[in-house]
Amino acid sequence: MKNASNTAFVVSVHYGATSDIARINVKWKGNYEISDFNFKRVGEVLSSETETENTGWVIVRSSYRMSNSGLTSFSQSGPAVPGFSDPVGPGDKIPLL
Helix, strand or coil: CCCCCCEEEEEEEEECCCCCEEEEEEEECCCCCHHHECCCCCEEEEEEEEEECCEEEEEEEECCCCCHHHEEECCCCCCEEECCCCCCCCCCEEEEC
């Protein structure tokens, strides 16, 4: 997390029961709260919590529509797994507001 004083880094993304809802876990350096970061590019923030001094999570409703290209399978015989058409993933940066 070099030069990370003004951004949060996505640690993990977990999709909900519907394809447009996801929980995004983030970490950051500095004296910030989860609400200091701009998640608007990902979607509408439904809930959030600062868990520790430098970690937190948000639950967002995606502002992107699902498409067939957004479905991937764990295996050839496994079920399709929904994903955002413009995903946020581990390692992505979320800037301050």
